[in-house]
Amino acid sequence: MIDRKPIESWLTDMDGVLIHEGVPVPGADAFIKRLRETGRPFLVLTNNSIYTPRDLHARLSRMGLDVPVESIWTSALATAKFLDNQHPGGTAYAIGEAGLTTALHDAGYVLTDADPDFVILGETRTYSFEALTKAIRLINDGARFIATNPDNTGPSPEGALPATGSVAALITKATGKDPYFIGKPNPLMMRTGLNALGAHSESSAMIGDRMDTDILAGLEAGMETFLVLTGVTGTADIDQYPFRPTNVVDSIADLVDLV
Numbered sequence: 702m703i704d705r706k707p708i709e710s711w712l713t714d715m716d717g718v719l720i721h722e723g724v725p726v727p728g729a730d731a732f733i734k735r736l737r738e739t740g741r742p743f744l745v746l747t748n749n750s751i752y753t754p755r756d757l758h759a760r761l762s763r764m765g766l767d768v769p770v771e772s773i774w775t776s777a778l779a780t781a782k783f784l785d786n787q788h789p790g791g792t793a794y795a796i797g798e799a800g801l802t803t804a805l806h807d808a809g810y811v812l813t814d815a816d817p818d819f820v821i822l823g824e825t826r827t828y829s830f831e832a833l834t835k836a837i838r839l840i841n842d843g844a845r846f847i848a849t850n851p852d853n854t855g856p857s858p859e860g861a862l863p864a865t866g867s868v869a870a871l872i873t874k875a876t877g878k879d880p881y882f883i884g885k886p887n888p889l890m891m892r893t894g895l896n897a898l899g900a901h902s903e904s905s906a907m908i909g910d911r912m913d914t915d916i917l918a919g920l921e922a923g924m925e926t927f928l929v930l931t932g933v934t935g936t937a938d939i940d941q942y943p944f945r946p947t948n949v950v951d952s953i954a955d956l957v958d959l960v
Contacts, residue, residue: 705903706903706904708904708905708906708925708959709741709742709900709905710895710900710904710905711736711741711742711743711744711905711906711908712743712744712746712895712905712906712907712908712919712924713743713744713745713746713907713908713909714746714747714907714908714910714911714914714932715745715746715747715749715761716747716749716932717909717911717929717931717932718908718909718910718915718931718932718953719732719745719761719766719953721932723764724764725764725765725766726931726953726954727954728953728954729953729954730765730766731957732956732957733766733767735957735960736960739960741960742898742899742900743772744772744774744894744897744898745757745768745772746774746775746885746890746894747773747774747775747776748775748776748852748865748914749776749824749850749855750775750776750777750797750798750800750801750804750823750824750850750865750884751799751801751823751824751825751826752775752798752799752800753775753777753799753800753803753804754770754771754773754774754775755770756799756800757773757775758770758773774893774897775804776849776883776890777797777804777805777849778804779883779884779893779894780805780821780823780847780883780884781804781808781810782808782893783847783883783889783893784805784821785808785809788819789809790809791810791817791818792810792812792813792818792819793805793810793811793812793813793817793820793821794812794814794817794819794820794836795820795821795823796820796822796823796832796833797822797823797824797825797849798823798824798825800823800824801821801823801824801849805821814835814839816839816842818844819844819846819847820836820839820844820845820847820872821848822846822849822868822872822880823848823849824849824850824855824864824865826862828863828868833868833872837872837876840872840876840878846872846876846878846879846880846881847881847883848865848866848869848881848883849865849882849883849884850864850865850884850885851865851869851882851884851886851914852865852884853867854866866882884914885909885915885917886913886914886915886917886921888918888921888922891907891918891919891921891922891924895922902923902924905924905925906925906926906927907919907922907924907925907927908927908929908956909926909927909928909929910928910929910930910934911933911934912928912938912942912944912946913942915928916928916944916946917944920946925947926947926948927946927947927948927949927950927956928946928948928949928950929951929955930949930950930951930952931951931953
């Protein structure tokens, strides 16, 4: 057993951990309150690129979860940070919502469909055939293909929705080009989040409800991991994976006393 440093910083997924289908998970408010009272650095992470941090702050506030704007880290922000490091001041054709386009603009990117450096695929509820056709042709003409996250489906009260990963697969089939996915489980999203906090992986923990994204990302970033059973992954699912979380708990409520 590896001796780990005390946890000084916390990263947590949003859907399935703090909220579930638009309703706060019992104990989520107490966990956030404890983090703020103790002054522990923390980030709420989400692969969803639809919303800006200000949008998510407002949505969480209406549910009684007081998460500051600066404590929200999305795959859209991580994508913009990655592009700014790789190709500052570039151009992109983006398919997505305000969360993605705002992040790209803030990073100094110009959005265009005229010979862009990148095609960037994000989350939207209104994928259009015209936009996808444009993306395919631009990639065939040499634009590099980036996707905000690999999630194949997203949750809704009515059931699963096709998400970025599924649409990316369509574009790949048409172009023969695989995208570079930025969001979890890419540890890049975790590292950029930790850097924003000024935190270190050895003294940080990741809380998530999915083995294939949250726990894998935390593990590969060198963090202690907590799997909560209030979302996608259940106890019976854990043994299907060749890796394990550091800890398994029923819900976020079980972690309040660790902060």
